[in-house]
Amino acid sequence: MPSTQNPPIAGAAVDPPSVRPALDDAAIERVAPAELRARLEALKSDGYAMLLDLGAVDYLSRKPRFDVVYHLLKLAPKPAPVAEVGRPARVRVLCGIDEGDRLPSVMDLWKSADWAEREVFDLFGIVFEGHIDLRRIQMPHDWVGYPLRKDYPMRGPARERSPRPAFAGKSNVVAGTPPSGRTFEALQEEVKRARES
Amino acid sequence: MSVYAKPLSADIVSRTDNTMVLSMGPQHPSTHGVLQIVLEIDSENVVKADPEIGYLHTGIEKTAEGLFWTQAQTAIERMDYLAPESNSLCYALAVERLLGITDRIPPRAQVVRVLIAELTRIASHCVWLGTHGIDLGAISVFFYCFDLRENILDFQEAAGGARMHPNYVRIGGLNGDLPDGSLPRLDALIAKFPGRMRELRGLLQANPIFQDRTIDVGYLSPDDAIQYGVTGPSLRGSGVAYDVRRAYPYCGYETYDFDVPTRVEGDAYARFLVRLDEMEQSMRIVEQARRRLDTPGPVMIDDTKVALPPKETIALSMEALIHHFKVISEGFRVPPGDVYQSVEGPRGELGYYIVSNGDNRPYRVRTRPPSLYNLQALKCIAPGNLIADLVVMIGSLDPVFGEVDR
Numbered sequence: 283m284p285s286t287q288n289p290p291i292a293g294a295a296v297d298p299p300s301v302r303p304a305l306d307d308a309a310i311e312r313v314a315p316a317e318l319r320a321r322l323e324a325l326k327s328d329g330y331a332m333l334l335d336l337g338a339v340d341y342l343s344r345k346p347r348f349d350v351v352y353h354l355l356k357l358a359p360k361p362a363p364v365a366e367v368g369r370p371a372r373v374r375v376l377c378g379i380d381e382g383d384r385l386p387s388v389m390d391l392w393k394s395a396d397w398a399e400r401e402v403f404d405l406f407g408i409v410f411e412g413h414i415d416l417r418r419i420q421m422p423h424d425w426v427g428y429p430l431r432k433d434y435p436m437r438g439p440a441r442e443r444s445p446r447p448a449f450a451g452k453s454n455v456v457a458g459t460p461p462s463g464r465t466f467e468a469l470q471e472e473v474k475r476a477r478e479s
Numbered sequence: 480m481s482v483y484a485k486p487l488s489a490d491i492v493s494r495t496d497n498t499m500v501l502s503m504g505p506q507h508p509s510t511h512g513v514l515q516i517v518l519e520i521d522s523e524n525v526v527k528a529d530p531e532i533g534y535l536h537t538g539i540e541k542t543a544e545g546l547f548w549t550q551a552q553t554a555i556e557r558m559d560y561l562a563p564e565s566n567s568l569c570y571a572l573a574v575e576r577l578l579g580i581t582d583r584i585p586p587r588a589q590v591v592r593v594l595i596a597e598l599t600r601i602a603s604h605c606v607w608l609g610t611h612g613i614d615l616g617a618i619s620v621f622f623y624c625f626d627l628r629e630n631i632l633d634f635q636e637a638a639g640g641a642r643m644h645p646n647y648v649r650i651g652g653l654n655g656d657l658p659d660g661s662l663p664r665l666d667a668l669i670a671k672f673p674g675r676m677r678e679l680r681g682l683l684q685a686n687p688i689f690q691d692r693t694i695d696v697g698y699l700s701p702d703d704a705i706q707y708g709v710t711g712p713s714l715r716g717s718g719v720a721y722d723v724r725r726a727y728p729y730c731g732y733e734t735y736d737f738d739v740p741t742r743v744e745g746d747a748y749a750r751f752l753v754r755l756d757e758m759e760q761s762m763r764i765v766e767q768a769r770r771r772l773d774t775p776g777p778v779m780i781d782d783t784k785v786a787l788p789p790k791e792t793i794a795l796s797m798e799a800l801i802h803h804f805k806v807i808s809e810g811f812r813v814p815p816g817d818v819y820q821s822v823e824g825p826r827g828e829l830g831y832y833i834v835s836n837g838d839n840r841p842y843r844v845r846t847r848p849p850s851l852y853n854l855q856a857l858k859c860i861a862p863g864n865l866i867a868d869l870v871v872m873i874g875s876l877d878p879v880f881g882e883v884d885r
Contacts, residue, residue, distance in 0.1 A: 305576050305818040307727065331705045337845035339817075339834050351832060353819060353847065357705055357721055370726050374819060394708030397532075397855050420536040420884060429541055436545045 308353070308372035318377045319386040322352065326391050330354040330373060333392035336399060338406045342432040346380040348408060352388075379408060387412040405430035498526050501866075505534045509614045509870040512880030516857070518866065525869065528861035530854055535884035543844045547810030548574055549650060551841055555831075556644050558846060559882040562603040564595050564635075565824040567648040570844075572729055573820035573831045574650045577813045580780055587776035588652035589730045594665075594768040595638070595647060596730070596822070597761040602631040603825035604758050611751070611874040612683060615692050620682050627675050630668050637661050651786040652779035657772070665769055672762050680755060693748040697860045697872035700745060707859060708852035711827025712757055713876055716750035718743035723823035735764050747875035754877075785811050810839040826850050826877055846885060850878040 313321045334353040341347060356371040379385055387410040389395045399410045400419040407428035410416060418425060427434055504515040513534035519527040539558055543551035555570050556563040575581045605628040612620030632642045637658050639645020647654050683689045699709065704717040714721055722739045724732040740756030742749035779786045783802035792799040805811075815837040821830035827849030834843040853876045860872055 305816055306820060308819055332708055334708060334821075334828065335830060335832065335845070335847035337832055337847075339843045339845070351845070353830070353832070355721075357719065370721065372727075372819075392708070393703075393706045393859070394852050394855060397851060418533075420533040422533075429538060434541075436541065 306372075308374045310374050310376065312376045312378070315377055315379050315383065315385055318375070319388070321375065322354075322388055322391060325354055325373060325375070329356045330371075331357045333388065333394045333398070334372070336388075336395055336402065338402045338408060338430075340406060340430065340432045346378040346383070348379050348381070348406060350377045350379055350385060350402065350408060351375070352377070381407075384409045384411045386410070389413050404428070407431065497521060503866075503869070505531075510873055511610060511878060512883075514854075514873070514878070514880065514883075516861075516869065518861075518869075520866065523865050523867075525861050525864055525866060528857055528869070530857050532851075532854070532880070532883050535880045537881075537885065539885045540844050540846065543841055545840065547839055548813055548841060549806075549810060551844065552650065553644070553646050555844065555846075556646055557881060558848065558885055559603075559824065559826070559829070559850070559879050560643065561606050561879050562599045562825045563644045563646075564599040564648055565822055565829055567646060568592055568596055568730070569820060569822040569824070569829050569831050570833075571648050571650045572822065573818050573833045574813060574841075576818045576820060577816055577833065577835050578650075578785060579814070580651065580782065580785065583780055583782070584652055585777045585780065586731075587656075587772070587774070588778040588780075590768050590771045591638075591653055591657060591778060592648055592730045593732065593735065594765055594772070595635070597764045597768070598631045598634065600761045600825045601758050601765075602628045602635075604754050605631075607754065607825075607874075607877045608679065608683075611877075612689075614870045614874045615689060617683060617686070617689065620679065623675065623678055623682070627672070630671070634661060634664055634668065637664065649779070649786075651782065652777075656775075656778045662769070662772060665765075669762065669766055669769065676755070676759060676762075684752070684755070690748065692868070692871055693746065693751060693875070694744075695746050695748075696864065696868045697747045697875055698745050699856060699860050703859050704745075704856065707856040709827070709856050710849050710852065711823065711825070712753045713750055713827065713853050713856070715739065715741045716753045716875075717745040723821050723828050727821065729820075729822060735767050737761075737764050747871050750875045812837060812839050813841075821847065824849055826879065826882070827853060846882075848882040848885065850880075850882045854878040854883055 311321070332355040334355045336353070337351050339349045339351065341349065352375040354373045354375065377385065385408060387395065387399055389399060389410075389412070396413075396415070397419060399413050400416060402408050403410060403416050404418040404420050405428055417423065421429065427439065429438075498519050498521045501518045501520050502515060503518055504510045505513040507514075510516070515531040515534065517529045517531060518525055539554050542554050546554060552567055552570050556567045558566050572581070575584065605624040609621035609624035612618070612624075635645050635647070636642045638661060639647030639654055645654075699713070699717050701717045701719050704714050704719060709717070710721065718741060720739050720741045725739055737760045740753050740760060742753050783799065783806070785806075787806055788796075788799035788802050793803050813835040815835050817832065817834045819830060819832045821828050823829075828847065829849055830847030832845040832847065833841055836842040857872060857876065861869055864872065
């Protein structure tokens with residue numbers, strides 16, 4: 283949706299994850315969308331019991347455009363003392379995906395993916411195949427556009443100004459045609475139409 | 480449709496005939512914010528619960544992309560408004576990793592960060608305990624809790640200048656050293672705390688009404704907790720001793736002596752006990768940090784490319800003036816890369832996945848909000864319980880909606 287007042291933010295020319303690997307203690311993997319599901323299943327059976335987070339990044343000018351990022355945590359799925367939980371392992375799986383392409387849902391592997399995938403769908407417009415309930419979650423259900431995309435204006439799309447009729451009905455306003463050329467009656471008509479539509 | 484209404488979840492639409500759909504919230508007083516729960520009920524029993532969130536969505540992640548690295552911190556601090564400094568701390572740690580200055584943060588700054596983080600945890604748990612009590616009809620607990628919280632907020636206000644969002648933790652260190660007179664104030668707080676904790680425990684822990692309402696209510700098995708990504712006290716109440724302070728220490732947490740309270744019962748009462756124990760453990764850390772505060776030292780990194788130069792040098796040195804002008808007017812650039820950093824917030828693992836493209840603004844700030852994932856577990860623990868117990872379950876998961884909706 284184009285905007286007259288808020289230009290979109292410029293896209294990054296580089297792909298940061300490939301520039302400087304391993305700033306934190308997570309292992310980083312990059313997989314193609316076709317192999318994503320198999321790789322995540324393998325990681326799950328390897329003991330990565332918790333999907334910590336699932337997010338996305340929009341590299342506007344890059345091909346493929348988006349990165350979907352899975353943060354996994356290795357944890358024993360049973361009550362365990364501190365020493366056993368000890369030092370768990372983290373892995374970060376990045377998956378590049380282009381606009382309009384679909385990714386397999388991992389909701390059946392980790393239930394925490396439910397809301398996370400809905401949020402990525404809501405704010406980036408990435409569709410997860412196999413998610414049973416892919417609705418908008420943060421934005422109103424009838425919202426148009428995907429706010430966290432880089433080509434979405436920072437202050438939202440330009441909107442029509444709503445008419446403000448209240449001043450015209452006040453007694454201290456001189457009767458007759460106001461400088462704007464719109465009469466009180468015309469304004470009231472406008473408001474009525476706006477309310478009805 | 481002119482009225483704002485969200486479509487129902489698919490499994491509630493396909494309900495059977497002998498149940499009805501009831502919408503609880505978003506204006507319900509015991510949902511601790513704007514949470515709507517679409518319930519499918521069979522008389523008074525919950526068959527399915529589908530929390531609807533997003534009523535408080537403010538686009539903080541998008542806002543942060545348009546601000547300088549330091550400015551973004553003020554916006555981010557407003558996510559978890561009950562524990563603002565844990566957001567600040569996590570963000571600062573992440574940006575410091577991107578800048579490669581993690582090892583150069585002054586030790587005194589790290590001690591004060593730990594101190595502030597733990598005080599914030601106690602203050603946040605005070606709000607949780609007070610409101611949890613009110614939900615169950617125990618009004619007076621609230622006043623005791625807020626009295627304790629008030630002392631902590633006073634301390635924060637003295638240090639950072641504001642009660643709620645002091646923005647005290649900065650990239651590279653702290654806004655400033657603790658002011659004169661804050662150590663006696665802290666000592667008084669430490670001395671007051673055990674007695675106040677005894678009172679709080681006395682009011683609720685052995686209270687038969689409170690026990691009846693919380694024991695065996697909202698059982699969350701360790702498997703489900705991990706499946707739903709639950710972290711923090713709610714996970715430890717189910718017997719999994721995962722604590723970021725232990726697993727991935729930051730700010731020198733490995734040098735402090737503290738326990739990770741864990742219960743295996745997995746019900747609302749277990750989560751209540753874990754949080755109470757956690758408050759005491761936090762105070763243990765605060766006491767240890769207090770002892771390390773006797774040695775003075777710098778609290779901000781000695782690098783004027785990131786930190787503002789000391790005020791007194793600005794009038795005397797041209798370089799200092801230039802650096803001050805540059806940092807204020809265009810911020811600083813952060814080398815490109817991505818990083819995931821997490822801290823143990825009062826509600827669980829609070830994480831930031833930050834991407835920089837080498838600019839003076841963050842390219843992407845993705846939050847891992849503990850409340851969002853904890854709240855999602857409500858879908859798992861609510862079915863089979865009474866509607867009245869839903870209030871207990873929400874309270875025992877301790878969601879903060881600034882963070883759930885962001």
